[in-house]
Amino acid sequence: MALDAAWRGAVAELRAEVRSFLAEERERGGYRPMVDGWVQGVDPEFSRRLASRGWVGMVVPREYGGAGSTALRRWVVTDELLAAGAPVAAHWIGDRQVAPSLLRHGTEEQRRKFLPGIASAELIFCLGMSEPDAGSDLAAVRTRAERHPDGRWVLNGTKLWTSHAQVAGAILLLARSSPLGERRHVGLSQFLVELPRDGVSIRPIQTIDGKAHFNEVVFDDVALPEDALLGTEGEGWRQVTMELAYERSGPERISSSVPLLLAWGDSLRAEDQSAREEYAALIARLVMLRRMSVEIAAELEEGSVPETRAAMVKALGGEFEQRVVESVSRFFGAVPSFSGTELETQLAHGLTHAPTFGVRGGATDILLGIVAKSVGAR
Numbered sequence: 001m002a003l004d005a006a007w008r009g010a011v012a013e014l015r016a017e018v019r020s021f022l023a024e025e026r027e028r029g030g031y032r033p034m035v036d037g038w039v040q041g042v043d044p045e046f047s048r049r050l051a052s053r054g055w056v057g058m059v060v061p062r063e064y065g066g067a068g069s070t071a072l073r074r075w076v077v078t079d080e081l082l083a084a085g086a087p088v089a090a091h092w093i094g095d096r097q098v099a100p101s102l103l104r105h106g107t108e109e110q111r112r113k114f115l116p117g118i119a120s121a122e123l124i125f126c127l128g129m130s131e132p133d134a135g136s137d138l139a140a141v142r143t144r145a146e147r148h149p150d151g152r153w154v155l156n157g158t159k160l161w162t163s164h165a166q167v168a169g170a171i172l173l174l175a176r177s178s179p180l181g182e183r184r185h186v187g188l189s190q191f192l193v194e195l196p197r198d199g200v201s202i203r204p205i206q207t208i209d210g211k212a213h214f215n216e217v218v219f220d221d222v223a224l225p226e227d228a229l230l231g232t233e234g235e236g237w238r239q240v241t242m243e244l245a246y247e248r249s250g251p252e253r254i255s256s257s258v259p260l261l262l263a264w265g266d267s268l269r270a271e272d273q274s275a276r277e278e279y280a281a282l283i284a285r286l287v288m289l290r291r292m293s294v295e296i297a298a299e300l301e302e303g304s305v306p307e308t309r310a311a312m313v314k315a316l317g318g319e320f321e322q323r324v325v326e327s328v329s330r331f332f333g334a335v336p337s338f339s340g341t342e343l344e345t346q347l348a349h350g351l352t353h354a355p356t357f358g359v360r361g362g363a364t365d366i367l368l369g370i371v372a373k374s375v376g377a378r
């Protein structure tokens, strides 16, 4: 198959390069590996070191400050970063989905304004989709964007679970730009909103591990310039649906707990027969899921938007990530400490993050519903 040949040949060198960079970083204490590094590992300096090597904004054309590379090469780099538990959260959302959205829907001015900051990892983006009563049912979004006669927009509403808003320089936001009618998917629009800003208050929400990576973000009569609109007014639903293929199919939907899996593998002895069998079963699953994910990356590169298969990757990937934590926990057999051995620390991170695997980016029930509809089951 063409993908195999390209895969083995062209990217082996890139993999080796990323691995050697990461090994050097760990050796000099540049980062400590962690489960879910793409969510909890906010380290702008680390992101900038990656950017200086051309590993952020890889698919952004050179004229906008990016590497002008391919989605497949980006897949390889992100796969290595996640497996090594690197702290990549600061640039993740901008790199993964805001940049492709700007390239697809943005004006030339918007691209020139935001893409160089994303590609250099100087600009942290966050994503304002979910709301207190709009999660799985995203079309229930109530945040309002009203256009004033002078062209300006005024925003009012509340976003919830907004990862990294407290450190972000901008938010890509979904709002209702015309009153809610019978067809709820109509009348939504996307906006690029620079932060911090008058009228925007950001309240961190503490999680079970005592950290606070996500937030409630309240917009109170926030004035936006006319050119804050991304794409076409009223077409926000269609635009967001396209973005979800990027959001749901990447290696981060499979590999969040791989640092734990690898630490477990390193600890297994020859006589741990049943643990080794479970480890092998997990590795087999991982290989299959990575294969699905990389095929979607190839399709995205060709311009198609395989939403249903992206939903499959997210649903199966979330189950896999959870099973890794459950399996290691079962064989470990004790309550792990955050300051124990490498395996124990990763397990502690895994146990506190696992409840989110099947919810974030779309709950598993909803994703399975999307898949079922596409194969004819109602």
Ligand SMILES: Cc1cc2nc3c(=O)[nH]c(=O)nc-3n(C[C@H](O)[C@H](O)[C@H](O)COP(=O)(O)OP(=O)(O)OC[C@H]3O[C@@H](n4cnc5c(N)ncnc54)[C@H](O)[C@@H]3O)c2cc1C
Residues within 6 Å of the ligand: 039, 126, 127, 128, 129, 130, 131, 134, 135, 136, 137, 160, 161, 162, 163, 164, 214, 356, 359, 360, 361, 362, 363, 364, 365, 366
């Ligand atoms: C770690 C993390 C980071 C996040 N970061 C962001 C972010 O940066 N920006 C952002 O906008 N959002 C973010 N989110 C929010 C995330 O997208 C939502 O949590 C998700 O879409 C689910 O919405 P909800 O939490 O309102 O749950 P609900 O939609 O209320 O779902 C709760 C449960 O009910 C089930 N359920 C709901 N509807 C149905 C149905 N019709 N049929 C069957 N079962 C159903 C779901 O499967 C789920 O198990 C984040 C979430 C997490 C956990």
